[in-house]
Amino acid sequence: MNNKAITPRDKDFAKWYTDVVRAANLCDYSAVKGCMIIEPNGYAIWEKMQHILDEKFKELGHVNVSMPLFIPESLLKKEGELVNGFAPEVAWVTEGGSKKLEERFAVRPTSETLFSDYYSTHVHSYKDLPKLYNQWCNVVRWESTTRPFLRTREFFWQEGHTVHATSKEAEEETLRMIKVYQWFHHEILAIPSIVGKKTEKEKFAGAEYTLTNEALMYNGVSLQSGTSHYFGQKFAKAYNETFTNKDNKLEYCYQTSWGTTTRMIGGLIMVHSDDYGLVLPPRIAPKQVVIIPIGKSDEVSNLASEFNTKLNEAGIISYIDSSDKTPGFKFADAEVNGIPLRIDVGERDLKENKLTFVRRDTREKITSDKDIDIVTYVKDMLDTIQNDMYKRAEKRMNELTFEAHNLDDIRNILNTKPGFIHAMWCGDSECEDKIKEINGCKSRCIVDEKPIDDKCVCCGKPAKYHVIWGIQY
Amino acid sequence: MNNKAITPRDKDFAKWYTDVVRAANLCDYSAVKGCMIIEPNGYAIWEKMQHILDEKFKELGHVNVSMPLFIPESLLKKEGELVNGFAPEVAWVTEGGSKKLEERFAVRPTSETLFSDYYSTHVHSYKDLPKLYNQWCNVVRWESTTRPFLRTREFFWQEGHTVHATSKEAEEETLRMIKVYQWFHHEILAIPSIVGKKTEKEKFAGAEYTLTNEALMYNGVSLQSGTSHYFGQKFAKAYNETFTNKDNKLEYCYQTSWGTTTRMIGGLIMVHSDDYGLVLPPRIAPKQVVIIPIGKSDEVSNLASEFNTKLNEAGIISYIDSSDKTPGFKFADAEVNGIPLRIDVGERDLKENKLTFVRRDTREKITSDKDIDIVTYVKDMLDTIQNDMYKRAEKRMNELTFEAHNLDDIRNILNTKPGFIHAMWCGDSECEDKIKEINGCKSRCIVDEKPIDDKCVCCGKPAKYHVIWGIQY
Numbered sequence: 001m002n003n004k005a006i007t008p009r010d011k012d013f014a015k016w017y018t019d020v021v022r023a024a025n026l027c028d029y030s031a032v033k034g035c036m037i038i039e040p041n042g043y044a045i046w047e048k049m050q051h052i053l054d055e056k057f058k059e060l061g062h063v064n065v066s067m068p069l070f071i072p073e074s075l076l077k078k079e080g081e082l083v084n085g086f087a088p089e090v091a092w093v094t095e096g097g098s099k100k101l102e103e104r105f106a107v108r109p110t111s112e113t114l115f116s117d118y119y120s121t122h123v124h125s126y127k128d129l130p131k132l133y134n135q136w137c138n139v140v141r142w143e144s145t146t147r148p149f150l151r152t153r154e155f156f157w158q159e160g161h162t163v164h165a166t167s168k169e170a171e172e173e174t175l176r177m178i179k180v181y182q183w184f185h186h187e188i189l190a191i192p193s194i195v196g197k198k199t200e201k202e203k204f205a206g207a208e209y210t211l212t213n214e215a216l217m218y219n220g221v222s223l224q225s226g227t228s229h230y231f232g233q234k235f236a237k238a239y240n241e242t243f244t245n246k247d248n249k250l251e252y253c254y255q256t257s258w259g260t261t262t263r264m265i266g267g268l269i270m271v272h273s274d275d276y277g278l279v280l281p282p283r284i285a286p287k288q289v290v291i292i293p294i295g296k297s298d299e300v301s302n303l304a305s306e307f308n309t310k311l312n313e314a315g316i317i318s319y320i321d322s323s324d325k326t327p328g329f330k331f332a333d334a335e336v337n338g339i340p341l342r343i344d345v346g347e348r349d350l351k352e353n354k355l356t357f358v359r360r361d362t363r364e365k366i367t368s369d370k371d372i373d374i375v376t377y378v379k380d381m382l383d384t385i386q387n388d389m390y391k392r393a394e395k396r397m398n399e400l401t402f403e404a405h406n407l408d409d410i411r412n413i414l415n416t417k418p419g420f421i422h423a424m425w426c427g428d429s430e431c432e433d434k435i436k437e438i439n440g441c442k443s444r445c446i447v448d449e450k451p452i453d454d455k456c457v458c459c460g461k462p463a464k465y466h467v468i469w470g471i472q473y
Numbered sequence: 474m475n476n477k478a479i480t481p482r483d484k485d486f487a488k489w490y491t492d493v494v495r496a497a498n499l500c501d502y503s504a505v506k507g508c509m510i511i512e513p514n515g516y517a518i519w520e521k522m523q524h525i526l527d528e529k530f531k532e533l534g535h536v537n538v539s540m541p542l543f544i545p546e547s548l549l550k551k552e553g554e555l556v557n558g559f560a561p562e563v564a565w566v567t568e569g570g571s572k573k574l575e576e577r578f579a580v581r582p583t584s585e586t587l588f589s590d591y592y593s594t595h596v597h598s599y600k601d602l603p604k605l606y607n608q609w610c611n612v613v614r615w616e617s618t619t620r621p622f623l624r625t626r627e628f629f630w631q632e633g634h635t636v637h638a639t640s641k642e643a644e645e646e647t648l649r650m651i652k653v654y655q656w657f658h659h660e661i662l663a664i665p666s667i668v669g670k671k672t673e674k675e676k677f678a679g680a681e682y683t684l685t686n687e688a689l690m691y692n693g694v695s696l697q698s699g700t701s702h703y704f705g706q707k708f709a710k711a712y713n714e715t716f717t718n719k720d721n722k723l724e725y726c727y728q729t730s731w732g733t734t735t736r737m738i739g740g741l742i743m744v745h746s747d748d749y750g751l752v753l754p755p756r757i758a759p760k761q762v763v764i765i766p767i768g769k770s771d772e773v774s775n776l777a778s779e780f781n782t783k784l785n786e787a788g789i790i791s792y793i794d795s796s797d798k799t800p801g802f803k804f805a806d807a808e809v810n811g812i813p814l815r816i817d818v819g820e821r822d823l824k825e826n827k828l829t830f831v832r833r834d835t836r837e838k839i840t841s842d843k844d845i846d847i848v849t850y851v852k853d854m855l856d857t858i859q860n861d862m863y864k865r866a867e868k869r870m871n872e873l874t875f876e877a878h879n880l881d882d883i884r885n886i887l888n889t890k891p892g893f894i895h896a897m898w899c900g901d902s903e904c905e906d907k908i909k910e911i912n913g914c915k916s917r918c919i920v921d922e923k924p925i926d927d928k929c930v931c932c933g934k935p936a937k938y939h940v941i942w943g944i945q946y
Contacts, residue, residue: 031548031590032578035541040606043537064516068508069580069611069627075504088571093580095565096626097615105505107542107566107580117504133513138542138611142570153569154542 006336008275013219014147020269021148023336024278034146034153038262041337042149044286045265046156050136052188052284053158053260056180062132062160067114069138070105075113079238082112085205089141091153107140112206112231112257115161116239123253125244126165130173134160149266150223150473157261163253165245167232170254174230177258178211181226189264190281190390191215191271192397193225194420194468196445201429204257208232214444214468216397217270220418222444222470225267228258266473271393272361278338279361281389282382289318289378290339292330295347304345307374314375316382335360340385341378361385361392403452407438410457410469414439418471422449424463426456434458435469444468479809481748486692487620493742494621496809497751507619507626511735514810515622517759518738519629523609525661525757526631526733529653535605535633540587542611543578548586552711555585558678562614564626580613585679585704585730588634589712596726598717599638603646607633622739623696623946630734636726638718640705643727647703650731651684654699662737663754663863664688664744665870666698667893667941669918674902677730681705687917687941689870690743693891695917695943698740701731739946744866745834751811752834754862755855762791762851763812765803768820777818780847787848789855808833813858814851834858834865876925880911883930883942887912891944895922897936899929907931908942917941 005023007015021027026042038046054064070093077083086109093105108114115133123129136158146152160177164170178195185191193215203210207229215225235241236252245251272279282288289311293304304320311318321330327344334342342358349356350370357366359381368377400419404410413421421441425431435441435458446465456463478496480488494500499515511519527537543566550556559582566578581587588606596602609631619625633650637643651668658664666688676683680702688698708714709725718724745752755761762784766777777793784791794803800817807815817829823843830839832854841850873892877883886894891912898904898916908914908931919938929936 028591028595030541030587031545032541032543035543036539037541037587037591038539040536040538043539046539047537063513064520065513066509066511066516066519066629068503068505068510069613070505070508072504090570091566091578092568093564094567095577097563097617098561104568105564114503114510118501118510122501140542144570156539 006275006277009218016275017266017270018148020273020277024338026265026278027148032153034143036148036152036154041286042265045268045280045284046262048284048286049264050158053180053184054136056184057134057158057160060132060176060180062134062162064135065133066135066137067108067111067118069108071108071111071113073104073106075117076106079113079116079206079235082206086110086141089143091140091142108137109139109141110257110259111135111159112161112235113239115257116235116241116255119163119253119255120239120241123163123241123243126246129165129243129253130162130169132160132162132173134158147266149262149269152262155262157259159257159259161255161257163236163241163255165243165251165254167254170232170256171230174211174228174256174258177256178213178226178228181213181228181258181260184260185213185215185225186390188281188283189268189271190283190386190393191225191267192390192394194445194447196447196468198227198445199429199432199443199467201432202443204229206231206234208234212445214420214470215267215271216400216420216470217267217473218396219270220400220471222420222472223263223267223270224472225264226258226260229256231255231257272389273338276363277336279389280338280340282340282386285317285338285340287317287319287339288382289316289341289343290330290334291318291320291343291345292327292334293320293322293345294327297347299350300345300347303350307343307345310375311378314379316375316378331358335363341381343378357381359385361389404457404469405453407435407458410435410438410441414441414471420444421469422452423457423467423469424451424453424455425465425467426459426461427464428456428459428461431456431458440471441469442472444470444472479748479750482691489748490739490743491621493746493750497811499738499751500621505626507616509621509625509627514759515738518741518753518757519735521757521759522737523631526653526657527609529657530607530631530633533605533649533653535607535635537608538606539608539610540581540584540591542581544581544584544586546577546579548590549579552586552589552679552708554707555679559583559614562616564613564615581610582612582614583730583732584608584612584632585634585708586712588730589708589714589728592636592726592728593712593714596636596714596716599719602638602716602726603635603642605633605635605646607631620739622735622742625735628735630732632730632732635729636709636714637729638716638724638727640727643705643729644703647684647701647729647731650729651686651699651701654686654701654731654733657733658686658688658698659863661754661756662741662744663756663859663866664698664740665863665867667918667920669920669941671700671918672902672905672916672940674905675916677702679704679707681707685918687893687943688740688744689873689893689943690740690946691869692743693873693944695893695945696736696740696743697945698737699731699733702729704728704730745862746811749836750809752862753811753813755813755859758790758811758813760790760792760812761855762789762814762816763803763807764791764793764816764818765800765807766793766795766818767800770820772823773818773820776823780816780818783848784851787852789848789851804831808836814854816851830854832858834862877930877942878926880908880931883908883911883914887914887944893917894942895925896930896940896942897924897926897928898938898940899932899934900937901929901932901934904929904931913944914942915945917943917945
């Protein structure tokens with residue numbers, strides 16, 4: 001039985017996506033066009049993402065701070081490339097406390113300017129470095145086309161902003177943090193991804209270079225899932241961030257920034273979910289196990305309670321669905337909401353010394369002996385689900401990874417189903433533009449892999465870069 | 474040795490306050506007037522506050538969500554009292570993506586309107602009730618006079634918004650949550666407080682009534698430290714929040730909201746800190762114990778490491794100050810930053826089989842045998858510090874609690890040092906205004922205590938309410 005409210009994924013992917021979002025009560029539209037209401041089920045996923053990433057950031061020595069929501073226009077304009085990049089998307093506060101403001105304030109689209117301004121007055125000596133700051137906050141970009149989680153006018157993210165005494169250290173930080181994002185996608189979200197460097201055209205405004213973590217959705221479309229920017233001394237020069245180095249000379253700081261957003265929730269859905277609703281990998285699921293008692297006997301309710309207590313004590317987040325709905329409704333609920341594992345504790349099963357488990361990812365029913373060690377059994381099964389989900393996503397990514405040796409190859413691939421397209425590039429932005437004319441196919445990133453040709457896929461001149469191309473969200 | 478950067482508290486309280494904030498690196502001014510940069514030391518306190526309160530909210534069945542940052546003007550205006558209350562302080566977004574907006578958007582000063590709008594479409598039946606939602610977010614109020622943590626244009630808070638099927642349940646929620654705030658102040662922040670009901674004049678715009686948690690600062694000035702509002706059906710009627718009750722009749726919902734803010738950090742400082750910098754109760758201190766090795770012997774460094782490991786394993790947040798500063802600098806650092814307990818592991822002490830402990834709250838040195846059970850010893854001492862801090866604050870609050878039987882009493886009290894002034898009131902707002910003329914003395918709250926007179930302190934007519942009055946931040 002398919003959930004009737006959900007359009008089949010292979011029929012209309014975009015509609016399927018919003019159907020899953022609504023059916024699982026992840027978010028809803030608000031009175032403000034393009035801004036989401038994140039509902040309890042969706043927000044619990046974001047809280048868990050925050051918790052795991054924050055712990056990792058802190059392990060690596062980062063500390064959290066909070067910069068203001070507003071940026072005076074004059075401050076924003078100091079770094080020209082950045083403001084040019086963001087100007088068309090800025091929301092402006094022009095009135096406050098019943099008065100027109102003397103200067104417009106941007107609602108922050110990103111906070112490089114504020115961190116740079118802060119560092120310019122708080123960093124004096126190499127002894128003050130590095131500063132490894134991060135903030136969890138909302139940012140606003142006035143997009144014209146929006147889509148729940150993937151592109152919204154207000155979204156949530158963390159933005160790390162660090163300053164260092166040497167370029168070496170700052171570059172190491174840039175790489176370390178993109179590797180954290182990749183780790184988070186692989187290990188927690190069960191989403192395989194590739195890491196590489198953005199081309200000049202696609203890099204962050206104001207960066208020397210941008211590293212990106214790119215994931216592939218079920219439909220072959222790419223999703224940029226975390227970026228890490230190396231600024232060199234660009235911001236330091238614009239905002240006068242100097243320090244006295246070990247040789248007692250004044251020098252500009254070296255800076256980075258890196259971020260991941262609520263967009264990752266969209267990625268989770270588009271990689272793992274199915275026609276029956278949300279599917280979540282156990283490590284990111286706010287609720288990992290649902291226990292459904294079937295029948296009213298004491299044995300049923302006692303065993304359900306015993307399991308629940310044991311699992312929770314072992315650090316597995318389980319709950320009993322003790323609502324007055326029928327078992328059928330409870331099954332459907334657990335399914336649409338993506339609870340990774342269901343345990344049916346049923347009167348009939350117990351008479352036969354059995355328990356029934358249902359995996360959400362495969363919808364497979366598994367019968368076990370009643371007298372298993374429930375904690376070990378469930379732990380193993382959650383690990384299996386997590387690993388299987390990763391492997392399936394990886395298999396699909398591999399199946400949707402192609403090589404192109406000329407523009408016709410790219411056209412043919414995109415006419416069937418998009419994916420990651422490996423092709424060599426001369427480094428000329430005209431060629432990049434020409435490739436983009438094919439269904440909007442953009443360079444995802446430059447990768448450090450061995451060449452597949454010696455010529456540019458577009459112009460035939462000598463190739464400089466091995467690039468992965470694709471259609472993006 | 475006093476920290477020279479800090480103005481003595483008894484000399485200039487306001488200057489002392491900002492000196493402590495800056496000396497302990499809690500927050501800094503930003504390029505936007507009235508908006509703070511919360512620095513790592515300050516943000517860590519806020520994170521701990523959030524963590525403890527959030528856990529408590531969830532224990533009581535609340536779930537977190539996220540409503541948009543912006544509120545369309547038309548939506549904000551639906552509940553007239555609310556908008557009248559906030560209109561003078563609203564920041565307006567009028568331009569987005571290079572275009573003038575058709576309708577102004579308020580940057581949320583509070584989110585009753587958005588929650589009400591949401592509930593109006595998501596609540597249908599009594600089976601959907603109660604909804605116990607909360608959000609942690611930033612809000613903006615365009616204040617003209619600002620002060621770090623106490624009054625800032627952008628601040629952070631949690632706002633709980635709940636809807637219920639009966640007034641009884643909603644009123645119970647209103648009371649339960651103000652009790653949570655009082656519990657948090659007493660048990661965690663070591664701040665005694667009184668809970669009561671705001672007068673009509675002082676209640677939240679749009680509420681049937683407001684319960685408040687009022688704390689008293691070192692200088693006798695009151696700080697409203699958490700409020701909980703009962704809305705009855707006011708918002709439900711303005712935003713059409715209806716549900717089908719058990720008798721299958723359409724009814725308006727009963728609603729509450731409650732909030733606490735980053736202002737509590739200001740309260741912490743003004744209750745506990747001293748001329749030497751920040752003083753934090755152990756239960757809210759992000760770092761509870763600092764271990765300072767004195768001398769370079771292996772015994773010193775081994776013992777310091779051993780203590781640190783044992784304490785951290787026992788859930789006590791300790792760290793070793795292993796910087797290359799002198800011990801004197803490390804002592805001053807620990808002091809100004811309010812680390813509740815310092816352990817000196819010194820070569821000389823160890824030769825005499827001794828350890829030295831220094832309490833931040835009393836600055837008292839305590840010598841112990843080297844071979845104590847460090848975990849038990851430190852746990853006990855942290856508990857003692859926490860309890861002593863509460864008792865000292867409570868003693869001060871009691872000493873600054875007065876009774877007034879006429880307006881001259883109030884004048885005399887306020888001319889010496891303000892505090893909580895108990896006085897009877899007829900309930901007439903003219904009398905409230907007259908009392909306010911005395912140094913801006915406002916009603917803090919109506920308390921359920923036995924009368925101290927039968928006449929109004931102002932007009933002499935029969936008294937209806939036992940009120941606590943005071944000067945406020």
